[in-house]
Amino acid sequence: xxxxxxxxxxxxxxxxxxxxxxxxxxxxxxxxxxxxxxxxxxxxxxxxxxxxxxxxxxxxxxxxxxxxxxxxxxxxxxxxxxxxxxxxxxxxxxxxxxxxxxxxxxxxxxxxxxxxxxxxxxxxxxxxxxxxxxxxxxxxxxxxxxxxxxxxxxxxxxxxxxxxxxxxxxxxxxxxxxxxxxxxxxxxxxxxxxxxxxxxxxxxxxxxxxxxxxxxxxxxxxxxxxxxxxxxxxxxxxxxxxxxxxxxxxxxxxxxxxxxxxxxxxxxxxxxxxxxxxxxxxxxxxxxxxxxxxxxxxxxxxxxxxxxxxxxxxxxxxxxxxxxxxxxxxxxxxxxxxxxxxxxxxxxxxxxxxxxxxxxxxxxxxxxxxxxxxxxxxxxxxxxxxxxxxxxxxxxxxxxxxxxxxxxxxxxxxxxxxxxxxxxxxxxxxxxxxxxxxxxxxxxxxxxxxxxxxxxxxxxxxxxxxxxxxxxxxxxxxxxxxxxxxxxxxxxxxxxxxxxxxx
Numbered sequence: 001x002x003x004x005x006x007x008x009x010x011x012x013x014x015x016x017x018x019x020x021x022x023x024x025x026x027x028x029x030x031x032x033x034x035x036x037x038x039x040x041x042x043x044x045x046x047x048x049x050x051x052x053x054x055x056x057x058x059x060x061x062x063x064x065x066x067x068x069x070x071x072x073x074x075x076x077x078x079x080x081x082x083x084x085x086x087x088x089x090x091x092x093x094x095x096x097x098x099x100x101x102x103x104x105x106x107x108x109x110x111x112x113x114x115x116x117x118x119x120x121x122x123x124x125x126x127x128x129x130x131x132x133x134x135x136x137x138x139x140x141x142x143x144x145x146x147x148x149x150x151x152x153x154x155x156x157x158x159x160x161x162x163x164x165x166x167x168x169x170x171x172x173x174x175x176x177x178x179x180x181x182x183x184x185x186x187x188x189x190x191x192x193x194x195x196x197x198x199x200x201x202x203x204x205x206x207x208x209x210x211x212x213x214x215x216x217x218x219x220x221x222x223x224x225x226x227x228x229x230x231x232x233x234x235x236x237x238x239x240x241x242x243x244x245x246x247x248x249x250x251x252x253x254x255x256x257x258x259x260x261x262x263x264x265x266x267x268x269x270x271x272x273x274x275x276x277x278x279x280x281x282x283x284x285x286x287x288x289x290x291x292x293x294x295x296x297x298x299x300x301x302x303x304x305x306x307x308x309x310x311x312x313x314x315x316x317x318x319x320x321x322x323x324x325x326x327x328x329x330x331x332x333x334x335x336x337x338x339x340x341x342x343x344x345x346x347x348x349x350x351x352x353x354x355x356x357x358x359x360x361x362x363x364x365x366x367x368x369x370x371x372x373x374x375x376x377x378x379x380x381x382x383x384x385x386x387x388x389x390x391x392x393x394x395x396x397x398x399x400x401x402x403x404x405x406x407x408x409x410x411x412x413x414x415x416x417x418x419x420x421x422x423x424x425x426x427x428x429x430x431x432x433x434x435x436x437x438x439x440x441x442x443x444x445x446x447x448x449x450x451x452x453x454x455x456x457x458x459x460x461x462x463x464x465x466x467x468x469x470x471x472x473x474x475x476x477x478x479x480x481x482x483x484x485x486x487x488x489x490x491x492x493x494x495x496x497x498x499x500x501x502x503x
Contacts, residue, residue, distance in 0.1 A: 003358045005324055006149055009094050009124030016049060017151045019130045024158030025140065026247075026283025027294070033156070034102045034131035035336050039064055041129075043083035047121050047180060049105040049114075049248050052222040052229075056251075073395060073452040075468070081182035089117045094124045101127035105248060106134035106142065107276060109279040110317050115366040116325040123149070123322075137276055137317040140224050145322055145360050162286040162426040164294045170301045171258055182209050188255030188291075190240040192281055194264040200485060202260065203241045215482050217251075218241035221444040228482070247280035256295035257285040262303045276317070278310035323364035326350055328389050334384055342381075343388040344373035364436055371398055379408055380415045390456050396449055402442040402488055405447070411452055422463040422470060429473050434481035 007013060011453040020037075022030035034256035038044045039061065048054040051072045058077075071091050085093075089103070090280070103125065109118045122142060132142065139155070146153050151415045171184050185206070193199045203215045214228040214237035225245070231237045233253055244264065246252060258282070263270050273281075286294020296311075298304055326347065334346045334354075351366045372392040380388065391411060396403045413420040423446065428436045447467055454464025 003148070003356075003360050005358070005361055006123050006145075006217065009120075009126070010326075011097055012094055012124045012262035013149075015097070015126060015128055017128060017130055017149075018367060019132055019151065019153040021073065021132045021139065021142075021153065021155040023134060023136045023155065023341060024131075024160060025160050025279060027160050027162055027288050027413055028158035028288060029161060029288070030133045030158050031102070031104055033158075034104075034133050035060070036082070037101055037129065038100050038129060039066055041084075041098070043098040043100050044100035044102070045084070045092070045096075045125065045127065046086045046102045047092055047104060047125065048086065049089060049108055050222070050245075050250075052225055052250070053248075054086040055222065055226065061086070061443065073455075074448050076455070089121055090114075092117070092121045092125055094120075094126060097126040100129045100131065101125040101129065102131045102133065103428075104133050106132050107137040107280075107317070108134075108248075109138045109141070109322060110276070110319055111413065112365055113368055115323040119322040119324050122146075135276060135279070135315065138319050139314050140316075141319055141322050141360070148360055160283070160293055161288040162292060164282065164286060164296065166304065166311065166312075166459070167256075167297045170298050170304060172299050181197045185209075185211065185239060186255065187235075187238045188253065189238075189258055190246065190252070190254045190256070190257045190284065191241060191244060191260055192244060192246070193260045194243060198242075199243060200243050203480055203482070204485060206239055206241065211238045213237055214240045214242075218238065218243060218245055219438075219441040219445075220478065221441075221448070221471060221475055222470065224274060224444075224482075227475070227479050242282050244277060246284055247277065250284070251287070252284060253287045253290045254284050254292050254294075255286070255396040256297060257282050259296075259298045259303065262298065262306045273310065273312050275310040275315035278307060279315060282307070282311065321358070321362035322360060324356070324361045325364050326369075328386065330354075331389060332385065341385060342373075342377045343385060343392060344370055344377050347373050347392075369393070372396075375404075375408070376411065380411050383411075383415055394449060395452060396445070396446055400442065400445075403445055406446045407449065410449065410461070414457055417460070419462055420450075420460055422447070422466060425470065425473065429477050431477075432480065432484075434485040437478065437481040437485055440474055440478050440481065444471060444478070447471050447474065 022033050024030050038046060048059045054070060058068045058070045061084055065086055067079040068086055069079055069082045070085040071085055072075040081252060103121045106118060108122055109115045120396060143153060162438060191202055193202055196219050199217045201216055205212045206213045213233040216225050216228050218334040229250060229252060232240045264272050282296045285296055331346050334349055338349060345367045347370045356363055370390045376388050376391050396407050398404050411421060447470060450461055451467040454461035
């Protein structure tokens with residue numbers, strides 16, 4: 001018998017859903033197989049891990065003559081007569097019944113912050129035919145949930161369409177030198193770094209060497225990431241320098257993936273890349289239909305050992321239960337029980353005291369929401385519980401002071417019922433100087449928050465319809481700045497440091 005969590009998705013429970021698993025490594029055609037079914041369906045939804053991927057699939061369907069809506073937390077682009085929708089997975093509509101649904105990158109169930117959105121989609125998307133795409137890492141808990149819901153499934157395992165080869169010697173050989181690195185880089189290479197600073201520094205250095213470069217990292221808006229992806233895809237950039245964001249389904253014509261490091265900072269500490277991460281990133285090499293073979297390399301010879309081990313080891317996750325998030329109904333119930341309107345107290349109580357009695361599901365971590373809840377309780381103690389819940393779900397990073405300050409301004413606008421207009425566009429938006437690149441990235445994030453809030457509080461954030469054009473101006477500035485930015489300080493010394501710090 002399915003857990004009561006599953007029963008809350010009433011439309012899905014009324015359907016006799018059948019699940020098609022298309023599982024395999026990158027470049028195995030798993031999503032392609034599912035998209036054929038979506039294109040031929042009378043109605044359907046594609047649930048993406050990234051807004052960029054939702055945009056890509058929307059464009060693909062429209063190009064095929066299939067009207068398709070685009071729905072994310074920041075935008076609603078609706079087409080007349082559309083029966084198909086491409087959306088980010090958090091925007092899954094449990095009330096809108098469709099014929100076909102695609103849940104992409106199912107291994108994201110392992111993500112500590114967003115995994116619960118994949119659980120909600122798996123359990124609650126109201127479609128007769130559900131296509132589940134991704135790696136084999138989390139198949140067991142997914143199948144267990146499907147069986148418990150008395151639904152059917154089939155699994156299709158796919159193999160890579162092009163071989164993936166780990167090169168025998170690192171890019172720099174046994175010892176790094178600029179003389180060794182430059183001639184070994186080739187058109188179609190992608191250098192993977194793990195911070196914004198490293199991406200910009202490597203990009204600037206490669207430009208000094210005469211390469212044209214595309215840069216992709218998390219702080220960029222989806223529009224800019226898309227523009228940079230297109231520059232590389234169209235051959236306008238020789239080399240791509242990117243963070244591990246490219247591992248999440250971006251289809252790029254990469255011949256060779258080069259890891260600049262095998263370590264990444266995960267928000268708490270620096271750690272080695274795990275097998276799922278290595279496979280997702282490395283697997284982007286050797287795009288089927290463009291290259292016959294994909295290649296992988298590193299900067300340092302010793303790091304080849306770790307990459308080889310991660311590529312060959314079993315990456316089955318130790319995830320045994322699917323993560324689920326707290327609902328507003330639960331928040332109201334605990335608030336009444338504790339006689340408190342402080343949402344941080346409610347979330348903390350739920351995380352520490354409430355235990356989910358289920359072999360299928362487990363409570364996801366609420367640490368991020370609790371951090372925002374403490375701020376909301378402090379600055380808006382009289383706000384309704386419902387509005388507080390909206391603000392603790394807002395997409396911001398409290399560790400970035402620029403974002404936090406704007407978040408608090410928006411919070412006060414709701415508390416005082418005062419209209420908040422969009423920020424006045426800065427004069428440097430029309431300049432050719434790249435020195436405001438970081439500020440432009442932060443401004444883009446604030447525009448995203450404004451757009452998100454405009455759908456929740458339309459009478460306060462009244463300029464929601466103007467965000468798109470404003471963001472286009474910011475994106476154009478960032479794209480121009482990326483072409484001319486010179487990295488951090490002395491780029492030559494910075495790159496040498498990045499390389500030599502390991503020796």
